[in-house]
Amino acid sequence: MTYIELKDSTKKFKTGDTEIIANDSLSFSIEKGELVVVLGASGAGKSTLLNILGGMDTNDSGQVIIDGENISTYSDKELTTYRRHGVGFVFQFYNLVQNLTTKENVELASEIAKDPLDSVDVLQQVGLDDRIDNFPAQLSGGEQQRVSIARAIAKNPKILLCDEPTGALDSQTGKQILQILQDRSRNEGSTVIIVTHNSAIAPIADRVIRMCDAKIQKVETSGQPSDINDIEW
Template sequence: MENFIEFTNVRKIYSMGEVEIEALGGIDFSINKGELVIIAGASGAGKSTILNILGGMDSPTSGKITVDNGSISSYNQKDLISYRRYDVGFVFQFYNLVQNLTAIENVELATQVSKAPLDVNQVIEDVGLTPRKNNFPSQLSGGEQQRVAIARALAKNPKLLLCDEPTGALDYETGKAILKLLQDTGKKTGMTIVIITHNLALTSIGNRVIKVKSGKVDSVTINPSPMDVEKVSW
């Protein structure tokens, strides 16, 4: 589906007392259903602001955002709550797991706010965590914790999976394994996945690469044949 996601002239201004910070200065792009999208750019470029607005966690100052024909930029608070619950899976740099719940319990918790959750044990298996499913986050490595976070996001069976620097806290090999999991998940499920990175070497793994610079889209590139994560090094 063409233009599954569309940003039209999206601006975001943060007011901090007397100071106004223009985080986004008129952003335009579109994303097709099923694409693996890389949003790349330097620190402070506006990447997280874009993802937070796309995920319904922040609202634009002006402009229009549509997701699957829903005009999320005109949603009220109630619509946004449903959107975040049912439509969006989010993966953060620092995993954000509930520390006193086991891996599988963290995943189960997320399925309780889903209309059509996937089978929790199957999702745990898909991310390679079955032997560790009864461990608490503090008993898991960073890479394993991120697998729990990905399982938690996927188990909701969302329309889109948004990942903000998902490998930012991981060593090279572990980060690569996480990216491979995300790429394989996209291929297997057809889910639309957006990954933020400041690592330009990763752009070759995306179907679409949106480069952001100083709150503006610097370029959009389509990769007809994205590289497999295994074949990329940086």
């Protein structure tokens, strides 16, 4: 069943006199429960796409249909509800609240969700059970990234949007995180979208969307995604 569908979605940014097309007429569809990898070089428009899918930014034209609803016509209030209940977002640069502990950062997000998971359980899954009372400044980059991942997962969302979720992680910890994300899709039916420039991650996906210069270059589906233990980077 098609769960996410983009039809000619375009987003431009204007700075002074120059206009940049960040997403140029993107069209694709994603099935419910798929693990999707969006690949593309720096500046290809991946974060812009993810922000639009997550209701954090709006496009200029085209449709963004999520579970049958075109969110590109949503009001700010409708977008807030959509973000709050429908989406878990792993930010490229973590966006943790600096004066809250690890546990509080995760709870802040899960408290507003409808059917959240236990914060400490999720922190345990990402290997941070001994860091729950630390503040972000006391954590390494990779640990902060894992708090950000735990925060998104603890909301137990239908859609998990992850912007370079393994960017700061060594390959072993990265694989542990990818396994958690794949389990969310396989066992809980969450639709998981991972944005990365690391093409080594692509084989684990059910669908790979390649972006280049603000456009979709290619969409491939895989009947037999690789085991996470079999990839290497």
